[in-house]
Amino acid sequence: MANDSSDFLRSMSIATSGLRAQAGRMRVISENVANADSTAAKAGGDPYRRKVPTFTSALDRTLDAKVVALGRVVPDQSSFRVKYDPSNPAADATGNVKYPNVNPLIEMTDMRDAQRSYEANLNIIGATRRMIQRTLDILKT
Amino acid sequence: MSINDLPVLSALRTKMQWHQERQRVLAENVSNSDTPNFKPRDLVEPKFNSTGQAVGGFAPLSLTRTSAAHIVPSSGESASFDQNRKVGFQTRPAGNAVSLEEEMLKVSANQMDYAAATSLYGKSLHLLKTAIGKG
Numbered sequence: 330m331a332n333d334s335s336d337f338l339r340s341m342s343i344a345t346s347g348l349r350a351q352a353g354r355m356r357v358i359s360e361n362v363a364n365a366d367s368t369a370a371k372a373g374g375d376p377y378r379r380k381v382p383t384f385t386s387a388l389d390r391t392l393d394a395k396v397v398a399l400g401r402v403v404p405d406q407s408s409f410r411v412k413y414d415p416s417n418p419a420a421d422a423t424g425n426v427k428y429p430n431v432n433p434l435i436e437m438t439d440m441r442d443a444q445r446s447y448e449a450n451l452n453i454i455g456a457t458r459r460m461i462q463r464t465l466d467i468l469k470t
Numbered sequence: 471m472s473i474n475d476l477p478v479l480s481a482l483r484t485k486m487q488w489h490q491e492r493q494r495v496l497a498e499n500v501s502n503s504d505t506p507n508f509k510p511r512d513l514v515e516p517k518f519n520s521t522g523q524a525v526g527g528f529a530p531l532s533l534t535r536t537s538a539a540h541i542v543p544s545s546g547e548s549a550s551f552d553q554n555r556k557v558g559f560q561t562r563p564a565g566n567a568v569s570l571e572e573e574m575l576k577v578s579a580n581q582m583d584y585a586a587a588t589s590l591y592g593k594s595l596h597l598l599k600t601a602i603g604k605g
Contacts, residue, residue, distance in 0.1 A: 336494055337493065339494055341497075343498055344500065346501055347497075347503075351504075384502075384504045386508055394498060395502065396498075442504075446500075446570070449573070453501075453577060457493055457497070459585075460490075460493065460581055460584050464588060466588060466592065467592050467595070470596055
């Protein structure tokens with residue numbers, strides 16, 4: 330096996346895949362938060378639709394291990410918020426404006442969750458580095 | 471008898487390899503902590519007999535490659551150590567059973583045990599040096 334000598338580096342690569350996936354999730358969340366009040370460009374149109382990140386577990390053949398990857402980013406099909414505001418340029422014929430189906434509370438809790446998972450992966454990298462350091466310390470005795 | 475064949479050193483080496491493998495399994499669990507239908511895994515601790523040989527559990531049954539065109543068998547599914555699949559006590563609605571707290575606890579325990587094993591390895595080498603009069 331090509332990877333047997335670098336098992337610690339494999340652990341670190343797996344944790345890195347977790348970091349990357351969580352960072353991608355963070356990007357989608359920030360997109361949702363930034364667009365929380367985006368209305369449609371033309372009158373009566375649909376506004377920004379909330380995006381939901383998904384995770385998939387994939388076998389990395391070069392690492393020979395199960396890594397995590399950001400899957401498809403799927404649109405949230407729940408209904409839009411509707412507000413009566415005839416003066417808004419995006420208002421339809423009845424004077425209603427559709428606002429994005431983004432709930433800041435859900436986005437914030439999702440963000441905390443992503444942050445927590447990110448830190449856990451960082452801890453794995455730190456622990457693995459300390460283990461590599463211990464291995465090298467044998468040389469010093 | 472070479473230095474590497476000493477029972478204490480080979481036992482410690484097996485133990486260190488086990489910790490290395492376990493660290494990989496735990497890293498997989500943590501990185502997949504948000505993947506739907508993911509079940510966390512762990513390794514069964516190796517047992518040693520009085521001569522320092524690891525006993526029970528891990529006699530790897532590897533696939534034989536009779537042609538160069540065959541795909542190299544995967545070592546990702548734990549090449550030499552038994553897997554303990556009865557882990558995790560709570561499954562979330564998405565089917566994910568990873569508990570980050572539990573995994574972090576295992577990671578720190580794994581790291582500390584590894585540190586202990588490397589210290590013992592270093593001490594054993596030091597003992598050998600003393601025995602040959604260089605200590």
